[in-house]
Amino acid sequence: MFHKILVANRGEIAVRIIRAAQQMGILTVAVYSTADETALHKELADEAVCIGPAPSKLSYLNAQAILSAALYTGADAIHPGFGFLSEDAEFAKLCEEVGIKFIGPNAKTIAIMGDKAKAKQTMKDAGVPLVPGSAHEVTLEEAKNLAQSMGFPLLIKASAGGGGKGMRIVQNADQLESAYLAARNEAKAAFSHDGVYMEKYLSNPQHIEVQVLGDKYGHVIHLGDRDCSIQRNHQKLLEEAPATLETKLQSSIREAALKAAQAVQYENAGTVEFLVQDNAFYFIEMNTRIQVEHPVTEMITGIDLIQWQINIASGLPLTLKQEDIQYRGHAIEVRLNAEDPSKNFLPSPGTLSFIHLPQGLGIRFDSALYQGYTIPPFYDSMMGKLIVHGPTREAAIKKMQAALNELILEGMNHNQSFMQSVLKHRAFMEGRFDTTFMQRYKEGLLSDGT
Numbered sequence: 001m002f003h004k005i006l007v008a009n010r011g012e013i014a015v016r017i018i019r020a021a022q023q024m025g026i027l028t029v030a031v032y033s034t035a036d037e038t039a040l041h042k043e044l045a046d047e048a049v050c051i052g053p054a055p056s057k058l059s060y061l062n063a064q065a066i067l068s069a070a071l072y073t074g075a076d077a078i079h080p081g082f083g084f085l086s087e088d089a090e091f092a093k094l095c096e097e098v099g100i101k102f103i104g105p106n107a108k109t110i111a112i113m114g115d116k117a118k119a120k121q122t123m124k125d126a127g128v129p130l131v132p133g134s135a136h137e138v139t140l141e142e143a144k145n146l147a148q149s150m151g152f153p154l155l156i157k158a159s160a161g162g163g164g165k166g167m168r169i170v171q172n173a174d175q176l177e178s179a180y181l182a183a184r185n186e187a188k189a190a191f192s193h194d195g196v197y198m199e200k201y202l203s204n205p206q207h208i209e210v211q212v213l214g215d216k217y218g219h220v221i222h223l224g225d226r227d228c229s230i231q232r233n234h235q236k237l238l239e240e241a242p243a244t245l246e247t248k249l250q251s252s253i254r255e256a257a258l259k260a261a262q263a264v265q266y267e268n269a270g271t272v273e274f275l276v277q278d279n280a281f282y283f284i285e286m287n288t289r290i291q292v293e294h295p296v297t298e299m300i301t302g303i304d305l306i307q308w309q310i311n312i313a314s315g316l317p318l319t320l321k322q323e324d325i326q327y328r329g330h331a332i333e334v335r336l337n338a339e340d341p342s343k344n345f346l347p348s349p350g351t352l353s354f355i356h357l358p359q360g361l362g363i364r365f366d367s368a369l370y371q372g373y374t375i376p377p378f379y380d381s382m383m384g385k386l387i388v389h390g391p392t393r394e395a396a397i398k399k400m401q402a403a404l405n406e407l408i409l410e411g412m413n414h415n416q417s418f419m420q421s422v423l424k425h426r427a428f429m430e431g432r433f434d435t436t437f438m439q440r441y442k443e444g445l446l447s448d449g450t
Helices: 012-021 040-044 063-073 088-097 107-114 118-124 140-150 174-192 247-263 294-300 305-313 393-406 418-422 437-448
Strands: 006-009 027-033 047-052 076-080 154-158 168-170 194-200 208-213 219-233 235-241 269-279 280-287 330-337 352-354 364-369 381-391 408-412
Touching: 006 012, 006 063, 012 027, 012 040, 012 305, 012 364, 012 381, 012 393, 027 040, 027 063, 027 088, 047 063, 047 174, 063 088, 076 305, 088 107, 107 118, 107 280, 118 194, 118 280, 118 364, 140 174, 140 194, 154 294, 168 174, 168 305, 168 408, 174 194, 208 247, 208 305, 219 294, 219 437, 235 294, 247 269, 247 280, 269 352, 294 330, 294 364, 294 381, 330 393, 330 418, 381 393, 393 418, 418 437
Parallel strands: 006 027, 006 076, 027 047
Antiparallel strands: 154 168, 154 194, 208 219, 208 269, 219 235, 235 330, 269 280, 330 381, 352 408, 364 381
């Protein structure tokens, strides 16, 4: 087992990892930028090292500074959390080269699954269903030719991308060239790689993902699925587990996720993501890291995913067996962001003047907040995640509504009331929603939740 883990992240995920490691008796090292001098993760860790100024590229994306901090403090492993360097194959490779264990899959797997075109080909070879489209990056001429056979609408996506960057919906042939060039330019700016591929655009799919765990001995299991369809601009706002799916379809999706993980000999925690429409499902990507929404899976399985990440990375076998995984009840997670919904969700950093957290069985709040903390303007606007668990979906919705009513966060604008309006919307409560939910109901939600 590791002696000391450096956490190469910030905010609530850094706090989450530090707590999990300390509960295992493992020492922890926090890294922080000058903007995070007063951050909770810095105070909770056994040691803390400043790695640079506020901009991410000079601190949390500064691989050399993070590795130097690990070597200086004697850390024998690095946990990257999510975002930042968590899916950077080169960083994982550098960790290997200096003898520090990267808590995640190996660099080769990250590279394969991080390149969306290569990932699609790998999944095709493994027999995992794909959205119809190109199996490789396409030139403009190839895109035009493929569009004729595919038909419209279609989607242009960055090969190295995610989070909606480098993505364009094309409704007709007249839009194709400008959308193609715009997607490439955006992909180049965001990912330093302008390759794009094409696929058929699904107009109203559910976004379903499956949590997988694998060890270096070839043992891979899944821990069920999550529905992540409530999104704004391709950014998830609310997640729940398990997904509400027909039993046969749900079983097929989970089996396909196992095939995907086995195809790349997956090691550690990962998430296989699918789009589901008209009782059919299609692979879209694999996230080679822990996800923001991992707590809903933990709530219904009773399994600590962070601690299992650490166990697997240390070389321990995955002793969990598929037949032993049990799913109890229903869990929902709401992301609470420092933003102003009435001003097109404008980020609204500020000082938290008062905080009161809801209490009760089956209620969890993952955050790095404390009273008097000033949220810096340099990073993601997520303040924390409120997670609840109930015996049924209906019970979980009611519990989340009550928990949001009790939660008090004063000092800045945030989306608490807006998310309450989502939870009370009839389409959500009845499970009649997909990724177009926000597009369809945004105006009504804003009038109810601001």
